Amino acid sequence: MRDKVVIIDDEANLRMILEATLVRAGYDAVAFSGFEEARNVIDTEDLAAVLTDLQMPHHDGMDVLQYCHRYTPDLPVILLTAYGTVERAVAALKAGAFDFVVKPFDHGDLLRTLEKACQSRRFRRREPALEIMSAVGVGPVPVPLFGRDSSTVRLREEVERIAKTDSSVWMSGEVGTGKRSVAYEIHRKSDRSRHAFVQVSCATLPPVFQMTELFGVEKGASPVNHFSKPGVFELAQGGTLFIEEIDSLSIETQNAVFNMLETESFSRVGGVRLFPTDFRIIATSSHDLDREVREGLFHVELYYKLTASVLGLLPLRDRTADLESDLLPYFLSRACRRRGVPLKSIDLDALSWLISREWPGNLGELERAIQRAVDHATGDVLRVQDFTGV
Numbered sequence: 001m002r003d004k005v006v007i008i009d010d011e012a013n014l015r016m017i018l019e020a021t022l023v024r025a026g027y028d029a030v031a032f033s034g035f036e037e038a039r040n041v042i043d044t045e046d047l048a049a050v051l052t053d054l055q056m057p058h059h060d061g062m063d064v065l066q067y068c069h070r071y072t073p074d075l076p077v078i079l080l081t082a083y084g085t086v087e088r089a090v091a092a093l094k095a096g097a098f099d100f101v102v103k104p105f106d107h108g109d110l111l112r113t114l115e116k117a118c119q120s121r122r123f124r125r126r127e128p129a130l131e132i133m134s135a136v137g138v139g140p141v142p143v144p145l146f147g148r149d150s151s152t153v154r155l156r157e158e159v160e161r162i163a164k165t166d167s168s169v170w171m172s173g174e175v176g177t178g179k180r181s182v183a184y185e186i187h188r189k190s191d192r193s194r195h196a197f198v199q200v201s202c203a204t205l206p207p208v209f210q211m212t213e214l215f216g217v218e219k220g221a222s223p224v225n226h227f228s229k230p231g232v233f234e235l236a237q238g239g240t241l242f243i244e245e246i247d248s249l250s251i252e253t254q255n256a257v258f259n260m261l262e263t264e265s266f267s268r269v270g271g272v273r274l275f276p277t278d279f280r281i282i283a284t285s286s287h288d289l290d291r292e293v294r295e296g297l298f299h300v301e302l303y304y305k306l307t308a309s310v311l312g313l314l315p316l317r318d319r320t321a322d323l324e325s326d327l328l329p330y331f332l333s334r335a336c337r338r339r340g341v342p343l344k345s346i347d348l349d350a351l352s353w354l355i356s357r358e359w360p361g362n363l364g365e366l367e368r369a370i371q372r373a374v375d376h377a378t379g380d381v382l383r384v385q386d387f388t389g390v
Contacts (some may be wrong), residue, residue, distance in 0.1 A: 005022055006030055007031040008035060008052040008056070021110070034057075035052075038064075039067070042071075049076045051080065054079045054100070061092065065077045065095060074120075079097050098120065099113050147326050149322045159185050160189065167308035168305065169281070169306075172289070173284075175286050177315055178362070179244070183197075183282040190280070197242065198240070200213070202244065214253070216231030216268035217231070218270040233279070237278050242283075243282070243284070247292055254302050264276065323354065328346065332344065332370055350383050372386075
């Protein structure tokens, strides 16, 4: 089966050349003069990549990138740019573009870039966890919920119990304690596991976009809404919605979320069609939500809606038994595999140093430390200096 690639360019001659070049190279290529024409194919076809011009009237390449990044996050987008717009193309890379090609381009360079993009797409298709979480906010595959510390054993028991219910879940804990892993484990063990696991971080949503990002928006709801977009509530239908830092929502948005849960329905901004609230919410915050409720910073009734089940995650420094027995071997094996090097070991001094640390960044900090040590190590055994750089 040939890789299918969408081409978007408003220049007819270049569009024809690109399409012919890709077809000769063995791709199933389809070309469009603008984003509106291409959007239906992007939404409905199983694509390997999108190749789009950066500078176009109406919707430019950045609009295409943002749309694909939101609704098909693992679909590679390659930008075609003139010399004068290279700075914008670099900004697009930071926003999630796979790569850019400068016009006039060498056909060999273009095809090599496209093949790398298609390989990336094929790799992501083989990763089931990424497919499950592909609706919104793809991130690293969650760390498995393992460990021998008594607190971790109790947490697994609670996850098993909660997964059998359909109640909302509130999780508290420091940054990096594994809240996402616990949320995904609840989803995986629940009756909703056949549907999407959707993740959204409210801390990254500017207040002006909170309603449209969560509830979706209809075309023409405002002068900047040129097409309809589903929100994360719609994308999570039937599955699990993992909401991080929910206390970052404005009071107005909190009111709207409460009304949705109260009425068990919602509509897009500017729309009239009602959607059922058919998803489980798992919400988190790194702050003391009880205090925020008392101070009027968080909607009290929404708080009670979200806390049907409550889980508290301990920091890594309070469960060091997990560190030695499971977490260090897991992160070390993953780092070596990703770097393509033989599995390394950790000497006793380095092990003692790792166990004695506070790890304020918890699992994330631990994983980064091991990755750096694997990169810096000159032998098969990791020593203290590989972690400290001294």
